[in-house]
Amino acid sequence: MAIFNFFYTVSVLALSCSWNAQALSNNRIRSTSTATARGSPLYHAPAPKHDVSGGRNAMDELTQDQKDRVNAFVIHQDGVPKIGFPADVRSLVQYNHGFAVMSTNSKLNPGFPGGSVVGFAVDEEGRPLFVFSGMSSHTTDILKDPKCSLTIADKNFKGAADGRVNLMGTSSRIKDEEEIEKIREIYLKKHPGAFWVNFGDFFFYRMEIEAIRFVGGFARAGSVSPEDYKNASPDPIMAFGAAIASHMNDDHSSATIAMVNHYIPSLAGDGYVQEAMINRVDAMGMDIMITRDPENNDRLPGQTQQFKVRLPFPGGAISERGGVKTAIVQMTQESASAQETTEEAK
Structure with missing residues (x-):
């Protein structure tokens, strides 16, 4: 139960919270982000912090492999580019x-x-x-x-x-x-x-x-x-991003699963990601709602059955529809190739 409380508390805060990368046992949530494409400061005044003290001892109960997976996942998601608060x-x-x-x-x-x-x-x-x-x-x-x-x-x-x-x-x-x-x-x-x-x-x-x-x-x-x-200017991709998300969700959902498995650490393997639905596309990347295998509590212990992840575009900011298509095709092809290589190696 302690493991569940630990990861649930942090994962439910969805991507903007992070464990200390050098000492996960500190379990401190950062309340600021850089004023670049990754996002402007979260607070102009001292930020309130969530109390995650209930999970401070839970990391000791994880295996080293579990700690490594949790660490890799959180560090990746904490560092993904975002369009910034004003935009x-x-x-x-x-x-x-x-x-x-x-x-x-x-x-x-x-x-x-x-x-x-x-x-x-x-x-x-x-x-x-x-x-x-x-x-x-x-x-x-x-x-x-x-x-x-x-x-x-x-x-x-x-x-x-x-x-x-x-x-x-x-x-x-x-x-x-x-x-x-x-x-x-x-x-x-x-x-x-x-x-x-x-x-x-x-x-x-x-x-x-x-x-x-x-x-x-x-x-x-x-x-x-x-x-x-x-x-600030409205993000140009979000003007039509919903149509892209709808197309991918209706016709290429398996490709989205392959992309999150390939690009986001700790998700691939064991059929952990059962569904991946894109719910936002912007100039820097995509927000995706993951539905995981409810029986697999080993990969990311205590993770909620549904959680959001951020998948950035590999080439940086995109300003027009054709660029989004090119990026998604590239990511789909690279993910499919990686999946084939993994299956051949089995």
Whole structure:
């Protein structure tokens, strides 16, 4: 049970946590990452840390082979390239389905927050744009107190392992006719069926962002400054990454299993990886949900039956669709070749 608690605690924190590479028994979780492609600082203030003390003695119960596998897996996943927090947030907001939860200070119920599902689009600076009815409760709330927040989840959000962001700031009505026409065009591009934008009692609003809280999954959370958010660009691959993931999952799932077995340490062998579903593709690589053999608790002791891994593209950042195809074909071929060599050697 101690082994399970140890690896479960760390693995459930999904990729951003790590054991100390030189002394695994320390079991400390790092709360920062480099401000390069691997990700900007997780926290602008001292970061809270997860308590994993329950597993500190569990490493002593593992065999040396198990320790080596756990070590190799965690070090690899801790070092994989990521697009960085500002770009991650911009991408999540940009490619969302266009609906989110707005929280306001309730006029009708003073002292309580009001929550409304609202449609939104974003301008070139990533600022949310809205079309609100004058009769809506959130509209009357904003007119009294413009402070609000917008909670946006990844468009494929299914649970705590998926990304979400909370934008905080102030919303105000846009009255300049030239600005209104530009915003109308942006909003209709995101919501082509929004016929109410031309109603006389609907008005355009824009949110000025003052603070950002981001959760990219287990143990991948922190803040992004409004300036960094404004200066970041949405990841170009994530605009169509879902279509690539869907194609791979529907038609080439065995190739994905071969890739994670070949490129990620400690996963290959014994049919450990039973399913590998891509749930995100970005310029630096792919996030993949692994389903492992529930009977094999030896390879990575205590690992949850489903867990996310990060598989980077071998050539670095990619900026266009053709580059993604080339990278995946290359990785598929190399993985298949390695698999054939392994089988011949048996």
